[in-house]
Amino acid sequence: MADDLIFYTNPMSRGRIARWMLEEVGTPYAVRLVDWGDKPADFLAANPMGKVPTIVHHGRVVSEAAAIIAYLADSFPAAGLAPTAEERADYYRWLFFAAGPLEAASTNLAMGVVPTPQQQVMLGYGSIDRVVSALRTAVGAHDYIAGDRFTAADVYVGSHIDWGRQTGALPDDPAFTRYLDRVMARPAAIRARTLDDALAAQIAPHSGD
Incomplete structure (x- = not known):
């Protein structure tokens, strides 16, 4: 019901x-x-x-x-949509990377908050450049964030990349485009x-x- x-x-x-x-x-x-x-x-x-x-x-x-x-x-x-044993490490790593460093960095940038080098030491994400570099590597490693099939983590990571692209917090990067093309085309x-x-x-x- x-x-x-x-x-x-x-x-x-x-x-x-x-x-x-x-x-x-x-x-x-x-x-x-x-x-x-x-x-x-x-x-x-x-x-x-x-x-x-x-x-x-x-x-x-x-x-x-x-x-x-x-x-x-x-x-x-x-x-x-839950991870297999082989997918579990990447699944949880990137799900919570998106919930922590990615959301904090992209939200701060969208609001015009740019931490100084001294402040970056205190932040979980360091700098937006470090976040973008790590995320680019993650989405380029496989077709999906935890491997070769779609999992629940792709819902969260894909949503944040899509939002970051719309707001300008994330760059117009080919790796992000290819990833979004895959996940955003899903019927759901x-x-x-x-x-x-x-x-x-x-x-x-x-x-x-």
Whole structure:
């Protein structure tokens, strides 16, 4: 039943990442739209941070997009999105690289925050140039981030590369283009974008959360 899995989201947010994963999993889910100015009480009860995406699966709450990706891959093994033993190291390495260094570096750059050399020592990502170099190597090593087949980690990494390209935080690099061409052409990715674009057209534009 759809109400067994509730998806709190806003199409102008990281909720797009979780939507793509839900479409890859293929299980029914109920969508609860979160309005930034009037967040519903049941949503805040589930996630007092008031941040999307958040899912509630059989009463269990999972927030943070990377955690949702990993949770859904493990909870719905028939989708084949969890890593094999051979893929596990790269899967977790690059999933959390994207959740940590990549998101922090690209977000800071998009906001105009450029750390000094002294500040870079304190940051988990160091500099955007180091992040881009590492990411370029990762997506060029295989067709997909953990090997020769698509896994849940590609949902997260691909989403962040796509966002970074759109905002200018990541360069127009051929390695990124080839990778995005592969992952963004997946039927589930296309369905997710179509659903979120239609939802976004129904609501007034807001900044992300």
